[in-house]
Amino acid sequence: MRPLVVKFGxxxxxxxxxxVPVLRAAPRPVLVVPGGGPFADAVRRLNPGDDAAHWMACAxxxxxxxxxADLGLPAVGAVGLPPTPSVLLPYRVLRDLDPLPHAWAxxxxxxxxxxxxxxxxxxxxxKSVDGVMVGGRLVERLRAPVATDAVDPCLVRFALSRSLVxxxxxxxxxxxxxxxxxxxxxxxxxxxxxxxxxSA
Numbered sequence: 654m655r656p657l658v659v660k661f662g663x664x665x666x667x668x669x670x671x672x673v674p675v676l677r678a679a680p681r682p683v684l685v686v687p688g689g690g691p692f693a694d695a696v697r698r699l700n701p702g703d704d705a706a707h708w709m710a711c712a713x714x715x716x717x718x719x720x721x722a723d724l725g726l727p728a729v730g731a732v733g734l735p736p737t738p739s740v741l742l743p744y745r746v747l748r749d750l751d752p753l754p755h756a757w758a759x760x761x762x763x764x765x766x767x768x769x770x771x772x773x774x775x776x777x778x779x780k781s782v783d784g785v786m787v788g789g790r791l792v793e794r795l796r797a798p799v800a801t802d803a804v805d806p807c808l809v810r811f812a813l814s815r816s817l818v819x820x821x822x823x824x825x826x827x828x829x830x831x832x833x834x835x836x837x838x839x840x841x842x843x844x845x846x847x848x849x850x851x852s853a
Contacts, residue, residue, distance in 0.1 A: 654835075654836045655774060656682040656775075658772065660685075662690075663687075663689050663691065663693060665780070666717070669720065670724055673721060675830050677737075678831070682734040682735065686743065689713040689714050692713030693761075707756070711747045721740045732771050763807045766808055767811070778820070780824065783841065785803045791842065819843070820843050822840070
């Protein structure tokens with residue numbers, strides 16, 4: 654199986670003590686990128702300017718990452734493929750490299766995609782939703798950006814431009830995260846540029 658970057662959504666905060674052991678048992682190299690969760694929500698409520706909001710949101714990811722580390726995931730400070738599943742503390746590397754625009758349209762989803770592209774891994778978005786919904790129906794294979802709250806507005810375009818394979822799964826469903834980490838098919842939304850039809 655290919656190595657994997659897992660974006661661990663902030664909405665999973667209450668399940669983190671249960672899901673961290675699942676991440677630690679992943680049968681392949683895994684770099685976990687934390688979401689922002691309630692720490693990022695606090696930044697949104699303050700509504701600072703774009704630059705301050707970007708770095709405050711990156712710091713929010715760092716705080717969530719420290720919590721996941723406290724639950725047992727080894728912490729790393731560099732974007733790479735660790736020998737055992739580990740959580741990235743992202744603030745310093747993002748501050749040093751500054752690879753993405755400073756806007757709320759770029760959240761931890763796209764930051765995780767940037768990490769996956771950098772290390773040559775696939776991306777698993779572990780969230781609290783079943784996938785991208787359009788017209789009340791689950792989109793099993795996404796071929797173009799759509800209006801959705803399931804992922805940030807830049808994620809799909811970034812993934813397609815970098816030929817990055819992305820799967821969104823609902824980690825609140827028992828067993829679904831462990832099956833996705835094992836490479837088993839699970840319900841959700843898949844972005845896989847290798848199988849997109851060429852545009853006319």
